[in-house]
Amino acid sequence: MGSEPVQFALARHLELIFDINRHFLQQVRLHYPGNDAILRRISIIDEDGPGAVRMANLAVIAAHHVNGVAALHSHLVQNNLFPDFAKILPRKFTNVTNGVVPRRWFALSNPPLNDFLSDTIGADWPARPDGLRQLEAFQDDPALLERWAACKLTCKRHLAAIIEHQSQLIVDPSSLFDIQVKRIHEYEGQHLNALQVITQYLRIKNGTIDGMVPRV
Secondary structure (H helix, E strand, C coil), rough: CHHHHHHHHCCHHHHHHHHHHHHHHHHHHHHHHCCCCHHHHHHCCCCCCCCCHHHHHHHHHHHCEEEEHHHHHHHHHHHHHHHHHHHHHHHHECCCCCCCCCHHHHHHHHHHHHHHHHHHHHHHCCHHHHHHHHHHHHCCCCHHHHHHHHHHHHHHHHHHHHHHHHHHCCCCCCCCCCCCCCCCCCCCCCHHHHHHHHHHHHHHHHHHCCCCCEEE
């Protein structure tokens, strides 16, 4: 699709795109005089086709930084998708993996567990990657294991109350909670959880439930 539909629907936007493209190409031309090939490749407007607006090129030019979700993604972006831009604007391409450290997430999302761990192995446990190994020394401590179980039950009762409030479903907090959060990706492992649910259903249907734990 050429730029005509864009001009028809977003005439002023297209003017701005042409201005951005012209200014950017002028800057690049100063560093690569006579290299028309690279100018055609990085132009926001497809010079060799129907004049389509290359939205990805526009995004790279307009962005403060271009970042991949993981180091592999960033490598592909720089070397496969935008090698010319990476050469022209190397400082624009970065890699900052998104997400949060699991220990910090536990500390913020589960106050009873946080209090338990802080009392057991020290309040600085979220900052120590290997700190949780200290719990191995207490694996045969009945009092500690009982408190650990109480923390889990407290949170499951809280979740059960939320489920009842939002869905009018009463669930048993003493059962095993099998939870799927986020969408299911075909290229990640979450779909295995869906297959596991089917497996459990077939086990129940076929009567092979020996050793099966009640699940929510």
